[in-house]
Amino acid sequence: MEAGSERPRTLRTVRLEAFSDGVFAIAITLLVLEIAVPADSGDDLLGAVLDEWPSYLGYLVSFATIGGLWLAHTAVTDYLDRVDGILVRLNLLLLLVVSFIPFPTKLLAEYTRVDEGGRVSTTIYGITFLTASLLVTIVWRYAVREGLVRSDVADHDVRRLTHRLTPTLGAYLVMIALGLFFPIAAVVGYLLVAVVFITPFGILRRRKGD
Amino acid sequence: MEAGSERPRTLRTVRLEAFSDGVFAIAITLLVLEIAVPADSGDDLLGAVLDEWPSYLGYLVSFATIGGLWLAHTAVTDYLDRVDGILVRLNLLLLLVVSFIPFPTKLLAEYTRVDEGGRVSTTIYGITFLTASLLVTIVWRYAVREGLVRSDVADHDVRRLTHRLTPTLGAYLVMIALGLFFPIAAVVGYLLVAVVFITPFGILRRRKGD
Amino acid sequence: MEAGSERPRTLRTVRLEAFSDGVFAIAITLLVLEIAVPADSGDDLLGAVLDEWPSYLGYLVSFATIGGLWLAHTAVTDYLDRVDGILVRLNLLLLLVVSFIPFPTKLLAEYTRVDEGGRVSTTIYGITFLTASLLVTIVWRYAVREGLVRSDVADHDVRRLTHRLTPTLGAYLVMIALGLFFPIAAVVGYLLVAVVFITPFGILRRRKGD
Amino acid sequence: MEAGSERPRTLRTVRLEAFSDGVFAIAITLLVLEIAVPADSGDDLLGAVLDEWPSYLGYLVSFATIGGLWLAHTAVTDYLDRVDGILVRLNLLLLLVVSFIPFPTKLLAEYTRVDEGGRVSTTIYGITFLTASLLVTIVWRYAVREGLVRSDVADHDVRRLTHRLTPTLGAYLVMIALGLFFPIAAVVGYLLVAVVFITPFGILRRRKGD
Numbered sequence: 001m002e003a004g005s006e007r008p009r010t011l012r013t014v015r016l017e018a019f020s021d022g023v024f025a026i027a028i029t030l031l032v033l034e035i036a037v038p039a040d041s042g043d044d045l046l047g048a049v050l051d052e053w054p055s056y057l058g059y060l061v062s063f064a065t066i067g068g069l070w071l072a073h074t075a076v077t078d079y080l081d082r083v084d085g086i087l088v089r090l091n092l093l094l095l096l097v098v099s100f101i102p103f104p105t106k107l108l109a110e111y112t113r114v115d116e117g118g119r120v121s122t123t124i125y126g127i128t129f130l131t132a133s134l135l136v137t138i139v140w141r142y143a144v145r146e147g148l149v150r151s152d153v154a155d156h157d158v159r160r161l162t163h164r165l166t167p168t169l170g171a172y173l174v175m176i177a178l179g180l181f182f183p184i185a186a187v188v189g190y191l192l193v194a195v196v197f198i199t200p201f202g203i204l205r206r207r208k209g210d
Numbered sequence: 211m212e213a214g215s216e217r218p219r220t221l222r223t224v225r226l227e228a229f230s231d232g233v234f235a236i237a238i239t240l241l242v243l244e245i246a247v248p249a250d251s252g253d254d255l256l257g258a259v260l261d262e263w264p265s266y267l268g269y270l271v272s273f274a275t276i277g278g279l280w281l282a283h284t285a286v287t288d289y290l291d292r293v294d295g296i297l298v299r300l301n302l303l304l305l306l307v308v309s310f311i312p313f314p315t316k317l318l319a320e321y322t323r324v325d326e327g328g329r330v331s332t333t334i335y336g337i338t339f340l341t342a343s344l345l346v347t348i349v350w351r352y353a354v355r356e357g358l359v360r361s362d363v364a365d366h367d368v369r370r371l372t373h374r375l376t377p378t379l380g381a382y383l384v385m386i387a388l389g390l391f392f393p394i395a396a397v398v399g400y401l402l403v404a405v406v407f408i409t410p411f412g413i414l415r416r417r418k419g420d
Numbered sequence: 421m422e423a424g425s426e427r428p429r430t431l432r433t434v435r436l437e438a439f440s441d442g443v444f445a446i447a448i449t450l451l452v453l454e455i456a457v458p459a460d461s462g463d464d465l466l467g468a469v470l471d472e473w474p475s476y477l478g479y480l481v482s483f484a485t486i487g488g489l490w491l492a493h494t495a496v497t498d499y500l501d502r503v504d505g506i507l508v509r510l511n512l513l514l515l516l517v518v519s520f521i522p523f524p525t526k527l528l529a530e531y532t533r534v535d536e537g538g539r540v541s542t543t544i545y546g547i548t549f550l551t552a553s554l555l556v557t558i559v560w561r562y563a564v565r566e567g568l569v570r571s572d573v574a575d576h577d578v579r580r581l582t583h584r585l586t587p588t589l590g591a592y593l594v595m596i597a598l599g600l601f602f603p604i605a606a607v608v609g610y611l612l613v614a615v616v617f618i619t620p621f622g623i624l625r626r627r628k629g630d
Numbered sequence: 631m632e633a634g635s636e637r638p639r640t641l642r643t644v645r646l647e648a649f650s651d652g653v654f655a656i657a658i659t660l661l662v663l664e665i666a667v668p669a670d671s672g673d674d675l676l677g678a679v680l681d682e683w684p685s686y687l688g689y690l691v692s693f694a695t696i697g698g699l700w701l702a703h704t705a706v707t708d709y710l711d712r713v714d715g716i717l718v719r720l721n722l723l724l725l726l727v728v729s730f731i732p733f734p735t736k737l738l739a740e741y742t743r744v745d746e747g748g749r750v751s752t753t754i755y756g757i758t759f760l761t762a763s764l765l766v767t768i769v770w771r772y773a774v775r776e777g778l779v780r781s782d783v784a785d786h787d788v789r790r791l792t793h794r795l796t797p798t799l800g801a802y803l804v805m806i807a808l809g810l811f812f813p814i815a816a817v818v819g820y821l822l823v824a825v826v827f828i829t830p831f832g833i834l835r836r837r838k839g840d
Binding site: 031032035043049063074 | 642645648649652653656657660663718719722725726729730731732733736737740741744745746747750751754
Binding site: 225228233236240302310312330 | 455
């Protein structure tokens with residue numbers, strides 16, 4: 001039964017990754033559709049294009065965030081020996097939120113400069129990111145608790161990934177609160193969270209690999 | 211001839227899965243494009259965003275349904291030893307319906323609150339889901355009848371998958387009838403069908419795996 | 421040098437297939453975005469939805485055609501031992517046309533019922549399909565001529581695939597000419613070409629496999 | 631530790647490629663959405679369709695450019711033995727620019743015939759391509775410097791790829807400058823850059839392979 005029962009598990013892991021990679025890649029690429037081309041601005045197109053800075057900022061922040069979530073997802077599934085039925089569903093819940101991100105991004109691009117709209121759209125944006133990060137953490141913690149992690153992954157690597165994922169949640173909570181008063185500062189904050197999350201991961205790994 | 215004739219089959223299975231995963235992943239991610247950003251609502255954006263609840267409900271129901279169909283598809287193809295020409299075409303027919311889902315979802319989001327439109331859009335929505343579920347069942351039953359299932363899959367696992375797929379069809383028929391009188395109740399029903407379909411699968415498998 | 425020079429070739433074949441499958445899957449799934457939701461039709465939504473039949477016909481014909489092209493592409497690459505630089509570029513040219521298909525589909529859906537517009541949109545539609553089919557044939561014939569086909573593929577299998585691909589071109593020429601007089605008949609003809617192309621392939625293969 | 635530490639690296643390379651292929655495939659296929667169907671032109675649809683030539687030109691140039699970038703990316707990752715954390719991030723930065731390309735393409739299609747708008751949109755278009763090419767070069771040079779290239783790749787193959795990537799940057803700089811005076815000439819120039827980049831690569835490789 002060994003090989004027979006191993007094969008479907010492996011296949012399921014591969015397809016979970018392929019499907020997830022697909023959703024991440026599509027969600028990140030659909031972001032560009034949210035940037036509208038300015039209408040009737042032939043005589044000052046440069047001004048009209050620059051005036052759309054919230055669209056570019058939203059594109060950048062959402063791209064960095066989805067990119068960071070994808071990196072975290074890669075790190076999690078890299079460590080998995082196999083997946084079970086619950087992990088597949090938790091992962092589906094994560095993808096539900098990831099593929100939703102283009103909508104709050106569009107909302108932000110439209111309303112970030114409007115007084116009340118800026119606060120509302122920034123908060124919805126932040127809650128979406130917080131939920132996605134929370135779900136990555138839940139997927140990972142579930143995998144650890146249920147023993148789905150490969151046996152050749154060292155304990156300190158498991159702990160390190162757990163420690164990488166957790167502070168992001170706190171940072172989002174702070175930024176969401178900040179956004180109620182200074183919406184644009186919060187958006188910049190979301191960018192920082194994504195960039196900080198993306199950055200040191202590999203460098204640490206490289207130093208260790210040398 | 212063994213290895214020679216085996217190789218293309220395997221390759222075809224892999225590409226069938228890759229192409230299907232692609233279509234499922236894209237259809238599920240395109241759903242977000244159907245959610246429109248409210249126009250001119252800077253002073254009460256929160257109200258305007260909340261007022262679009264049919265869009266979010268449609269997003270959620272369609273996401274859960276496509277997710278469930280993808281899980282069923284994964285279960286079916288996991289059990290396949292090889293595919294034949296007819297199965298590839300039946301699968302293409304299934305993908306035709308799956309990639310159509312964003313349209314009735316949009317229709318539902320726009321018309322669910324309009325009297326006559328609510329009934330019509332809910333019925334079209336349900337028929338689309340019923341057809342997709344029917345095609346997954348047909349793909350699976352065809353594979354079983356033609357002996358395309360791996361020989362190491364136990365008979366009771368084959369029967370279990372058949373029994374998982376069938377009741378969904380009945381549930382959709384009931385919900386479509388219900389939707390002629392209470393459209394929104396039917397939409398909630400479609401969500402329940404998807405959630406019930408998604409849920410116990412893995413848990414059963416896990417219990418057995420322990 | 422054997423293993424070293426073999427590896428990149430295999431890798432290139434895999435990525436050519438992955439990239440091509442991606443483009444086919446996305447183009448086929450984007451077709452649904454071309455179907456517009458009828459505006460302001462709450463009191464007769466069913467009539468308004470049915471009145472959009474050219475959109476559904478276009479969706480169906482383009483889906484079947486892209487599906488058929490994908491099947492042909494799968495058959496071609498299944499037989500490949502390796503790819504060379506020119507084949508990769510010819511394939512890119514094929515993908516250029518495949519990913520263009522949503523545009524003439526939209527054009528057809530909008531103008532098929534307008535007198536002059538019907539003729540123009542049907543002809544553009546047919547020329548796009550003819551070009552795509554021609555490019556699949558060119559990719560295949562190039563692969564055969566350059567000896568890129570696996571050595572374990574029998575000569576009659578190679579000839580059979582060549583004979584499958586060629587008549588489609590003639591059928592498209594006839595349909596394009598027909599469309600200058602009877603646009604809708606030509607669109608139905610394009611559907612028939614795709615369905616005929618899709619159909620017997622696998623059945624023949626299955627009979628042989630029994 | 632050999633096998634254990636090798637496995638995640640390989641897996642990461644595979645997913646980096648899968649995710650990148652996904653983004654390239656989606657960005658290239660989304661280009662078609664930027665081509666608008668002419669409104670109300672039933673009596674002279676052919677004229678209206680031909681009048682949209684900047685959209686087709688933009689589609690062609692952007693398709694060729696993304697196709698060329700994908701080929702370059704394939705060539706780079708073909709030569710990689712493994713990826714490290716920084717390379718993954720540099721690659722993410724490249725994908726940020728690649729998936730942005732549909733926006734300047736749309737901008738170009740709308741404004742290329744407007745005096746001031748033509749200059750601005752062509753320049754933004756060119757800068758986007760220059761940045762993407764620069765990032766491919768950076769990814770490759772980083773991989774070479776950090777010793778991530780497979781040991782079985784000959785030194786002259788490494789140098790050849792470096793020499794292939796570099797002149798494109800200069801060509802883009804010249805074209806961007808040209809576009810300030812003759813926007814449409816620059817767009818044709820971008821097409822030439824892409825076509826020249828795409829063309830000789832494989833032919834050289836084939837000659838060597840004979």
